[in-house]
Amino acid sequence: MASTQPEFATLLRAWRDRLSPADAGFTVTDGRRAPGLRREELAQLAGLSVDYVLRLEQGRARNPSAQVVGALARTLQLARPERDQLYRSAGLLPPRDGTVSTHVPxxxxxxxxxxxxxxxxxxxxxxxxxxxxxxxxxxxxxxxxxxxxxxxxxxxxxxxxxxxxxxxxxxxxxxxxxxxxxxxxxxxxxxxxxxxxxxxxxxxxxxxxxxxxxxxxxxxxxxxxxxxxxxxxxxxxxxxxxxxxxxxxxxxxxxxxxxxxxxxxxxxxxxxxxxxxxxxxxxxxxxxxxxx
Known part of the structure; x- marks a missing residue:
């Protein structure tokens, strides 16, 4: 499956901005300017480096693994259709039915x-x-x-x-x-x-x-x-x-x-x-x- 990296980067940024920090377990303070998760918060929850998340969002990191995409999908709290879209945008097939699911609703x-x-x-x-x-x-x-x-x-x-x-x-x-x-x-x-x-x-x-x-x-x-x-x-x-x-x-x-x-x-x-x-x-x- 061909990689559509620009779409992956766009989705990653949009869904990070969409996710409420409170829903991800972070305390929201008055001085917080970002509407969604900060990049370092996404990296922390997904078990990735901040630099790698930055490169993914800028389209500079190519061909993320299924393991990485799965971790990002869980952290971003994506519904199953969105999760599958993220996999496809990374040039990967979504997890098949009949296999152990790691998706957390x-x-x-x-x-x-x-x-x-x-x-x-x-x-x-x-x-x-x-x-x-x-x-x-x-x-x-x-x-x-x-x-x-x-x-x-x-x-x-x-x-x-x-x-x-x-x-x-x-x-x-x-x-x-x-x-x-x-x-x-x-x-x-x-x-x-x-x-x-x-x-x-x-x-x-x-x-x-x-x-x-x-x-x-x-x-x-x-x-x-x-x-x-x-x-x-x-x-x-x-x-x-x-x-x-x-x-x-x-x-x-x-x-x-x-x-x-x-x-x-x-x-x-x-x-x-x-x-x-x-x-x-x-x-x-x-x-x-x-x-x-």
Missing amino acids: PGIQRLAARLGDVPIGVFAADWTLVWWNSTWSALHGDPTVLPAVERNLVRALFGDGAAHAAMLPVRSERGQDAFAASIVADLKDAASRYPADVRLDRLVRELRETSDAFAELWATRTTAAQHTTDQKTIRHPEVGDILLDCDVLVVPGADLRMVTYTAAAGSSDADKLGLLHITGLRTAHSLRTHQR
């Missing part, structure tokens, strides 16, 4: 952005992290430091790459074995629903070859419960052990999972979570200031 992003004090991560059907807020980053570490392919919970549990190395020590109330089994059960269900998804097939084949624990769980005929609700103790390098309720909310019609962490009001764990929320806001503000 705008309404879900707006809802999650308004719950900024709660760590929220949105995962695709194969447990790839596709959206998160600053409090999630403060709790689990910044996902943007990982290669996009490593932003996957299954890789964190069973792989031997960057995702596994970055995962904080976590103790599950249900037991770590039960938690791992539930994640594999979710992946088996996804594989049965998306048999034509190349990336999902590659993930399963790779982990079956490199992880005995994964291969054993994948081969078992016993159906484990899917991952829904749990209580976890996370060993955080700054606040120490923090006990949180982990809830997994399914997004109807989108095949996404919204993972949230909360603590009982008035508890020391709630205080620690509040501290991490402030840390996340400060980090995001510092990043925006540095990028100007």
